[in-house]
Amino acid sequence: MIDAGFENKTLSELTEACHKIAVEKGFWDEKRNMGEALMLVVTELAEAMESYRKQEDENFKEEIADTFIRLFDLCGGLSIDIAHEIAKKAAKNKTRPYKHGKIC
Numbered sequence: 001m002i003d004a005g006f007e008n009k010t011l012s013e014l015t016e017a018c019h020k021i022a023v024e025k026g027f028w029d030e031k032r033n034m035g036e037a038l039m040l041v042v043t044e045l046a047e048a049m050e051s052y053r054k055q056e057d058e059n060f061k062e063e064i065a066d067t068f069i070r071l072f073d074l075c076g077g078l079s080i081d082i083a084h085e086i087a088k089k090a091a092k093n094k095t096r097p098y099k100h101g102k103i104c
Helices: 011-024 034-053 057-077 082-094
Strands: none
Touching: 011 057, 011 082, 034 057, 057 082
16 A cells, blocks of 8 residues: 555655655664664665575665665765765766776
């Protein structure tokens, strides 16, 4: 079941919503350990890789979503305007050479 309240949200709105849920569920009761928080993002990516390897398409998509949820929560907790940071980094990447100058 999809909560329509999460459809068509901006990155800022998703950040706020994901962080709010994490706070409500107690994940921010104490100061977050940044190493642990970042490794939880990596764990979600590892779970996505495992689902991809097993060709479990629905679970793969769920694990990718979990990755974004963890990132949005982290950005919310750290007051990072991720929409701004993505726009800034994309503009920087646009100026870089083809394949960032690497020969592959």
